[in-house]
Amino acid sequence: MKQLTLSQAWQLEDWATIASGIATIDFDKESRHRVQQSHSNMLKVLNQGQAVYGINTGFGSLCTTAIPHEELQDLQVNLLRSHAAGTGPNSNDAIVRLMLVAKAKSLAQGFSGIRPVLIDQLLALYHADVLPVVPQIGSLGASGDLAPLSHLCLPLIGESKVNVGTEIMDASKALSQVGISPIVLEAKEGLALINGTQFMLANGLYVAMEAQRVSYWADLIGSASALAYEGSSAPFQPGIHQVRKQAGQAFVANRVLEFTLGAADFQVATKHVQDPYSFRCMPQVHGASNDAWLHIEKILLDEGESVTDNPTVFEDAILSAGNFHGQPLAMAMDYGKLALAEWGSISERRINQLMLGKRGLPPFLAANAGTESGYMILQYSAAALVSRSKQRSVPASTDSIDSSAGQEDHV
Structure with missing residues (x-):
């Protein structure tokens, strides 16, 4: 314990x-x-x-x-x-x-x-x-x-x-x-x-814990997909990320290199001129989502150490104010929804690339394409989930309905 x-x-x-x-x-x-x-x-x-x-x-x-x-x-x-x-x-x-x-x-x-x-x-x-x-x-x-x-x-x-x-x-x-x-x-x-x-905070903390796991698995599965796709390791080399001052993308690139360490077929020079964005820009996209959740985590942890009821009792006065208002958490979690949606979106695009029958892979990864449909409908399900996540990433923090007979007029 x-x-x-x-x-x-x-x-x-x-x-x-x-x-x-x-x-x-x-x-x-x-x-x-x-x-x-x-x-x-x-x-x-x-x-x-x-x-x-x-x-x-x-x-x-x-x-x-x-x-x-x-x-x-x-x-x-x-x-x-x-x-x-x-x-x-x-x-x-x-x-x-x-x-x-x-x-x-x-x-x-x-x-x-x-x-x-x-x-x-x-x-x-x-x-x-x-x-x-x-x-x-x-x-x-x-x-x-x-x-x-x-x-x-x-x-x-x-x-x-x-x-x-x-x-x-x-x-x-x-x-x-x-x-x-x-x-x-x-x-x-x-x-x-x-x-x-505390309800908003608890839900935010719970999702932040899940986001940590999503971050890890997104990088691991993205790395495995890059290997299967005969991708180049060039987009993950340290120099690329030293010249752009974004910590998240450097973190992701380094983790991909760790995941693929020892893979003989993951080299800078390959027979393919360039990889699609869903592989080549993995550090930039995954890294932005990762940085978003690091920011959100700080907001949540600060809230966990805060007084959020009203009125607030001080030694010489009791003051009525607005520490109960959830806007700091709401805006942060809207940001988090965008980050989660982007992890899903780029992952689905990599699935689609693996289905196209290119780079030595059979169409839809089927052993007997035609007689078998392979993973065709898996991509459909992934696309459906991505569409749902995009719909749910619409900001909630900008919505407000007057309540309590106008006393609580911005919620």
Whole structure:
């Protein structure tokens, strides 16, 4: 088991162990002190009788509605219940594990005004592998991931459904089985739980882990294809990439040379004058996608160390702002979609080149072309997947629909 503490800065490899459920997370003394101090700061402001959004007011366009002190707990519970309105297929276990821990890590920064017990409860669910049922659809990408996080956090108070192994059951039953007591929410705590970008972040981290694998396999399979196609090693020589200051293409070219090391038929000089772009420009195209995901990884890791709920509790003030807005992640993931689509697009073009019956290869790689169709329809399937990925690479971050009676007018 990998041991991590909430006060550490984590890398993608750390998040990968969390997604797999093979990490233990320590709510260390440093983080616990920050959280307790923030809670004290919040109580100090609350006891002064100030109107503070989401603590003693309504939410969204109801922000001008004052909430009596005796209804503050009901306000937080009702928030989770009303906002758990997601739909669609359920998120997989890895995503939910990432959400639980990402929410705990964000709260542990100590600017949310909550009690430490909320973080204890989130980590208890993670360590027991009691995973809330979280529908995939419902977040607008701003105002925090309100619907998904409501589904994530209702089990903290013993409500909604959870996954235990392969069984979906009532959260109250699951908590009882593993010896976890439901908590009672206090002022601001419901809002702190559901206001944030942890659904977007978890999905982004999960895709980033997959992108690392795609990068490796794209280079390996591209190398094998180049060998089969009697390609030249000239496009991968170091000098080519030293004169163009793009780290990604140099990395890919070097990896191709490592994969093909010792291949006697992969030489600079061949009997063919030039290779098609899908082979010759592999470093440039694969490298651009690789660089894109390195950039996206940094955005995601920074978000994992951030406070993304609202309002933000400081020592002398509680400020309402917009750290919940998902635009930094949305734009990064749009970039990631383009990078993934290009890996697929150039790969399909290499498949097509291998089907053409050139350079000593039989048509469609069939042993008895005509009687046999070989891999003809494999290329069709690849083309269908590429078309689908191109359609899905259209930016999502530019879309916005006014919500909450105009209070949340850019989401």
